[in-house]
Amino acid sequence: MSTRLILIGPPGVGKGTQSALLHARLGLKTMSSGDIFRKEIEAETDLGRMAQRYIQHGELVPNGVTIEMMAKRLRDEDTRKKGFVLDGFPRTDRQAEALDEILFEMDMGLDKVISIEVPEETILHRLAGRMGCTKCGEIYHSRNKPPMREGLCDKCNGPLFVRTDDQPQTILERLRVFKETTEPVIGYYEKTGTLLRVDGSVGPEETYQEILAGITA
Numbered sequence: 001m002s003t004r005l006i007l008i009g010p011p012g013v014g015k016g017t018q019s020a021l022l023h024a025r026l027g028l029k030t031m032s033s034g035d036i037f038r039k040e041i042e043a044e045t046d047l048g049r050m051a052q053r054y055i056q057h058g059e060l061v062p063n064g065v066t067i068e069m070m071a072k073r074l075r076d077e078d079t080r081k082k083g084f085v086l087d088g089f090p091r092t093d094r095q096a097e098a099l100d101e102i103l104f105e106m107d108m109g110l111d112k113v114i115s116i117e118v119p120e121e122t123i124l125h126r127l128a129g130r131m132g133c134t135k136c137g138e139i140y141h142s143r144n145k146p147p148m149r150e151g152l153c154d155k156c157n158g159p160l161f162v163r164t165d166d167q168p169q170t171i172l173e174r175l176r177v178f179k180e181t182t183e184p185v186i187g188y189y190e191k192t193g194t195l196l197r198v199d200g201s202v203g204p205e206e207t208y209q210e211i212l213a214g215i216t217a
């Protein structure tokens with residue numbers, strides 16, 4: 001059996017965990033755009049060199065180059081036979097259309113596009129809450145490892161601080177960017193009837209079982 005899936009979800013939703021489970025249990029090849037970029041760059045292919053020029057300048061790799069790299073990997077014999085899980089691609093509705101064209105040429109279709117959904121508060125709750133001691137560097141977490149006295153280090157009495165990356169407004173900004181770019185992609189697959197929405201706020205195993213039920217239905 002060859003199953004072809006896409007995983008979509010905001011940061012902190014557990015895409016990596018689900019993609020690893022799908023690989024371990026169903027033998028699907030996992031393909032993230034980041035991994036594919038890295039491999040092409042390491043192999044110093046023409047595409048890799050092109051991508052690297054953009055990355056070096058801190059720019060986004062243009063659609064055309066990204067799509068070419070994904071197409072190359074999708075045409076692999078192994079990917080055709082065993083199926084795949086795409087993570088981090090497509091990111092825009094333009095990329096979703098291009099992916100459809102590539103698969104159409106190869107006479108393949110997508111089985112399901114899985115949108116892992118979690119309420120914003122849950123993501124904030126998961127990602128936020130980390131604090132570090134300004135004096136000794138000890139790390140705390142408001143739920144998992146709270147200090148005995150609020151805002152003070154157990155070890156050295158130093159004041160605790162929250163890193164910029166872990167601040168609620170930074171997390172909210174990342175979520176906003178995700179929503180803005182990915183909502184059209186979700187809409188695109190909703191129209192084609194391949195969208196499967198699963199609950200990412202339950203445990204990883206429960207989410208996996210929802211995915212499994214959805215793809216074998």
Ligand SMILES: [Zn+2]
Nearest residue numbers: 133136153156
């Ligand atoms: Zn300390």
